Amino acid sequence: MQIHFIIDGYNVIHALPSGIDRGGSLESRREGLINLIKSSSLYARHRFTIVFDGAENIYGQEKMSHENLSVLFSRPPENADRLILKICSRKKDHKNLEVVSSDREHIIGRVNSMGIRTTTSQAFIQRLLRRKKTAPPFPDEKPEPSPDDVSYWNDIFEKS
Helix, strand or coil: CCCEEEEEHHHHHHHCCCCCCCCCCHHHHHHHHHHHHHCEHHHHCCEEEEEECCCCCCCCCCEEEECCEEEEECCCCCCHHHHHHHHHHHCCCCCCEEEECCCHHHHHHHHHHCCCEEECHHHHHHHHHHCECCCCCCCCCCCCCCHHHHHHHHHHHHHC
């Protein structure tokens, strides 16, 4: 069964673990999220729509598509939350739809009342990482330095 994920873009970006594309410009962070999705084995089997709050001239357009991934930008004064709700309300078949957000106040309750499944941003990220073709090392997984490395750095610090 192909699932169509509707993703609250900035909500997911802010939930990324440190060390996975949390720094840099908003554009690089958006690209990081897109790349994370595309590097997951989920990408080949499902559809993804990422919705971001929009501003004038982001990418020079309001919509981008990459095979089974679309990126949408809301048009002010509409925000991403309202656009996600609008997309959901226009879908006739909700059984293959899943909304990704941790925004309980504006999205989760309303979407659940439509009979649409939801996944928190953190759970979605973990799902992507578990199914990542090549998972990145986590920052807390630091390799032990070799004795040669220790000796080298001791020499450097002793000379300072």
